[in-house]
Amino acid sequence: MNIDSIRNGIVIDHITKGRGMELYYLLGLDALECSVALIRNVGSSKMGKKDIIKIDADIPVSFDVIGYVDPGITVNIIKDGVIADKKTIAPPETLTNVIKCKNPRCITSVEQELDHVFKLVDRENTVYRCIYCEAKAK
Amino acid sequence: MRSLIDILDLTTEEIDELIATAEDIIANPADYADCCRGKKLATLFYEPSTRTRLSFEAAMIELGGSVIGFSEAQSSSAAKGESIADTARTISCYADIIAMRHPKEGAPYVASLNASIPVINAGDGGHNHPTQTLTDLLTIKREKGAFGGITVGLCGDLKFGRTVHSLISAMSRYDGVRFVLISPEELALPSYIKRDVLEKKGIPYKQTSSLEEAMPELDILYMTRVQRERFFNEEDYLRLKDSYILDTKKLEGAKADLCIMHPLPRVNEIAVSVDRDPRACYFKQVLNGKYIRMALIRKLLKEAGTI
Secondary structure, eight states, X not given: OOOOOOSSEEEEEEEEXXXXXXXXXXXXXXXXXXXXXXXXXXXXXTTEEEEEEEXXXXXXXXXXXXXXXXXXXXXXXXXXXXXXXXXXXXXXXXXXXXXXXXXXXXXXXTOTTSOOEEEEEETTTTEEEETTXXXXXX | OOOBSSGGGSOHHHHHHHHHHHHHHHHOGGGGXXXXXXXXXXXXESSOOSHHHHHHHHHHHHTTOEEEEESSGGXXXXXXXXXXXXXXXXXXXXXXXXXXXXXXXXXXXXXXXXXXXXXXXXXETTSOOHHHHHHHHHHHHHHHSOSTTOEEEEESOXXXXXXXXXXXXXXXXXXXXXXXXXXXXXXXXOHHHIIIIIITTTOOEEEEXXXXXXXXXXXXXXXXXXXXXXXXXXXXXXXXXXXXXXXXXXXXXXXXXXXXXXXXXXXXXXXXXXXXXXXXXXXXXXXXXXXHHHHHHHHHHHHTTOO
């Protein structure tokens, strides 16, 4: 399968196999006008299989979202056809309005204007809890 | 601005200091009778409460201050759809400190982010109720002299009981405490509390479903209610409910200096006949609640530079 290389844009690499679609939607890539390729089950010497996303435009992407969905992902910034920057993303300390608290007893369930904020409470197991009700992010 | 949302917002040194102040208030009430003169406590209670609201109000009045507020959401602007943030900003213009109870978890925290005065969480749903934990700690300290070297039995609904979870978190920061967890399997303490609090800190505990069996080793017996709605089927509830009702017979094997506690309100989990037993401490606990709230209001107003 051939996907053209990109001249200016972003390659999100080393996505855990099967998580590419979740990341695609959480990053809002479905709303972009430019070419976006989600490639699933790509062979990888390190991971066995992995997902890759290629975005054919130099747009800002949320590293917080990436770090939350799948820490360890590599983000390559491509400029003039070469890798200009390479970032390995760690889970962010806080997540603001990336995911919603699903606890029906949480104050965010009735006060619509509140930001949905989650804090990283266990880095080893990537556990996030709502700052209001302390419910675990699901 | 310093607020109290979760018992773990306080260090053990601060809890010790609050307990010492409460004991001094009990011994020398006249020394504190004017310390909040001219200051106002706003009690914002979005759901009914007898003990907690009146305890806060009595506490502020005994410190020489006064009280404003509401006791149900329907009589506040919440009924018109006002946000917690706006209410907190508004009340900050009228009062010096807020005590808030709300059925939604995290509401007092939202208030604390928006108020320019201290906010005390007076209970947010099944989440936190730090002044109940302070009350429990003061009671244990007054009845037993210290937290070390005692065996605390927690009985009843250990799965959903917020007072039990907070008490375990707070007491596990002191050395020498041991827990006996007495509950039906259906209402056992959540495994994350056992793992993250008890086991992580190496605190000895044992689990049993028999109150009678645990009784002889207890220094404190903390009762909670086993509620019908917590069971998946009526049969299990009917089979188990009487096992966790404390009566004089179950107390036969207990230590002479056992301290029986309950956050109240009680429904039927402690027989009325136990009230006459000198080991029943739950009404002393209510009184202690007022004193520890006096100590807390004073501390937060002092830290805010209000008094």
